[in-house]
Amino acid sequence: MSDILTLTAPPDGFHENPYPFYARLREEAPVCAQPDGSFILSRYADLDMVYRDTDTFISDKKAVFGPKYGVDSPLYEHHTNSLVFNDPPLHTRVRKVMVGAMNPRALAQMEPGLVTLIDSLLDEMADQAEVELIEAFAGAIPIEVIGNLLGIPRDERDPLRDWSLAILGALEPALNDEQLSTGHQAVTDFKAFLRHIIEDRRAHPGDPETDVLTRLMQTTGDHLTEVELYQNCIFILNAGHETTTNLIGNAIALLDQHPAKRAELLANPELITTAVDEFLRLESPNQFGNRLTTRDITLHGVTIPAGTDLHLCMGGANRDPRQFDSPDEMQLDRRPNKHLAFAGGAHTCVGLTLARMEGRIAVGRFLQRYPNYHLTPGAQRGGRIRFRGYARLPATLT
Ligand code: HEM
Numbered sequence: 001m002s003d004i005l006t007l008t009a010p011p012d013g014f015h016e017n018p019y020p021f022y023a024r025l026r027e028e029a030p031v032c033a034q035p036d037g038s039f040i041l042s043r044y045a046d047l048d049m050v051y052r053d054t055d056t057f058i059s060d061k062k063a064v065f066g067p068k069y070g071v072d073s074p075l076y077e078h079h080t081n082s083l084v085f086n087d088p089p090l091h092t093r094v095r096k097v098m099v100g101a102m103n104p105r106a107l108a109q110m111e112p113g114l115v116t117l118i119d120s121l122l123d124e125m126a127d128q129a130e131v132e133l134i135e136a137f138a139g140a141i142p143i144e145v146i147g148n149l150l151g152i153p154r155d156e157r158d159p160l161r162d163w164s165l166a167i168l169g170a171l172e173p174a175l176n177d178e179q180l181s182t183g184h185q186a187v188t189d190f191k192a193f194l195r196h197i198i199e200d201r202r203a204h205p206g207d208p209e210t211d212v213l214t215r216l217m218q219t220t221g222d223h224l225t226e227v228e229l230y231q232n233c234i235f236i237l238n239a240g241h242e243t244t245t246n247l248i249g250n251a252i253a254l255l256d257q258h259p260a261k262r263a264e265l266l267a268n269p270e271l272i273t274t275a276v277d278e279f280l281r282l283e284s285p286n287q288f289g290n291r292l293t294t295r296d297i298t299l300h301g302v303t304i305p306a307g308t309d310l311h312l313c314m315g316g317a318n319r320d321p322r323q324f325d326s327p328d329e330m331q332l333d334r335r336p337n338k339h340l341a342f343a344g345g346a347h348t349c350v351g352l353t354l355a356r357m358e359g360r361i362a363v364g365r366f367l368q369r370y371p372n373y374h375l376t377p378g379a380q381r382g383g384r385i386r387f388r389g390y391a392r393l394p395a396t397l398t
Pocket of ligand 1: 083084085095098146149236239240241243244247284285286289290340341342343344346347348349350351352354355356
């Protein structure tokens with residue numbers, strides 16, 4: 001067994017800079033055994049193959065989540081009913097509804113409101129000597145966007161961010177008792193919160209073209225059960241929140257670390273579209289995904305038995321030199337850039353166009369408005385393995 005990376009006990013320095021560890025995994029242990037019998041895969045071609053082969057690599061994680069959370073627990077109910085941890089038929093039913101609601105017309109309708117929201121957040125920061133950018137900016141945007149998507153009243157959105165962090169945090173490879181109980185409580189509180197929203201929407205349906213909740217409730221034929229409805233509402237809030245916050249926060253940090261790239265983007269604002277994908281590739285908000293094998297397979301000489309949990313290291317695959325020229329270098333106009341930050345295959349992120357739009361408008365307008373911003377001491381990483389981003393990112397703006 002290689003000792004390069006054990007996910008339940010990452011080595012010193014890993015959170016700060018995981019990329020040298022990923023590079024070693026790709027070269028020395030592309031199928032890296034973990035003490036619990038799971039494996040890490042880190043090469044681009046291997047992840048791409050796994051995403052495409054949904055017969056051999058499934059998303060259902062009941063076998064893993066049962067022992068982890070307890071089968072009667074709120075976290076088990078949540079994660080095992082979310083579309084991302086399911087295969088057909090539940091996955092197909094829910095995904096169809098969500099994809100339909102993210103249609104180009106619905107997204108185009110969202111754009112002016114998003115610009116207004118972002119500009120108002122930028123205005124609010126103007127007079128402050130120092131701003132904490134996660135709370136004041138990067139974290140505030142996705143909550144509003146997804147709150148609008150599901151029609152959650154604006155004055156009721158405050159608790160969403162903490163619930164979402166607690167529920168996704170419970171996906172970390174190693175959990176302490178406090179993280180577990182905070183995660184369970186967050187699911188319970190979130191469900192109670194959704195009850196009146198769902199009842200209200202039943203009485204007053206929204207526009208099914210654009211309102212995801214109305215769509216989920218009106219799905220004809222293959223109706224969602226009540227549990228599936230609640231848990232997938234929670235999932236969509238979570239899926240689009242921390243990931244997008246991290247995209248925006250990571251991009252602002254990257255541009256601070258690369259002044260020449262910042263100048264290049266300021267001089268050529270049209271590069272923001274390809275730049276957002278380069279930020280996603282270099283500092284992928286979601287660093288690890290998962291699949292379970294349904295049969296024995298042999299990869300790079302290692303036999304992986306049926307029923308094995310695989311950790312798919314997107315953060316490593318996205319810097320694989322077999323796929324990307326100069327993979328550690330930031331190229332704002334990188335093309336092609338077929339990164340796996342949104343995964344691939346049947347479970348490719350449903351919100352990728354929305355996320356790119358949020359990133360483009362937020363980072364682009366932030367930079368134009370505050371071209372001389374500087375991060376100040378006190379940046380704090382999220383400290384997660386699966387999700388890469390900052391918990392705090394203090395900065396001065398002028
Ligand atoms: C930068 C932001 C985002 C990143 C990096 C991201 C990343 C991902 C990844 C990697 C997956 C696949 C997980 C897997 O199969 O292992 C995924 C799935 C998903 N994402 Fe995103 N996401 C982002 C934003 C969003 C947004 C804004 C929404 C919706 C509002 C969203 C909704 C979803 C949904 C519904 C799925 C499940 C798809 C399925 O299982 O078929 N995501 N996302």
